[in-house]
Amino acid sequence: MNEFNNRIDLQREVIKIVNSRGYSYQITGLSQGAINRWLMDNKLDSESDLTKLLISISKKLFFLANKSQEQITNSYKKLSADVSNLVENLRKLILE
Helix, strand or coil: CCHHHHHHHHHHHHHHHHHCCCCCCCCCCCCHHHHHHHHHHCCCCCCHHCCCCCCHHHHHHHHHHHHHCCCCCHHHHHHHHHHHHHHHHHHHHCCC
16 A cells, blocks of 8 residues: 555656646646646647656556556566656756
8 A cells, every 4th residue: 555655645746846837737647648738738849858757757657556466576666766766857857
């Protein structure tokens, strides 16, 4: 259950970071559809560093969610740490 809560907390943190930038339309989730809608609504570049970072975070969190039923392995822990690093990169990118 702790891994689930950690993923949810990371998703909330990512959304909060992105929305702190003050875009006209806020991002509401990290699904591919939510990201695409947010990009379209704000007329943002789908090839920007921000977009690539969001999609990478989204994919890794989705992968972790699908692996959460399995025993926690070293690869799961590494991927979880990678996501945390990507979130830090996102924070730095947004604050620039």
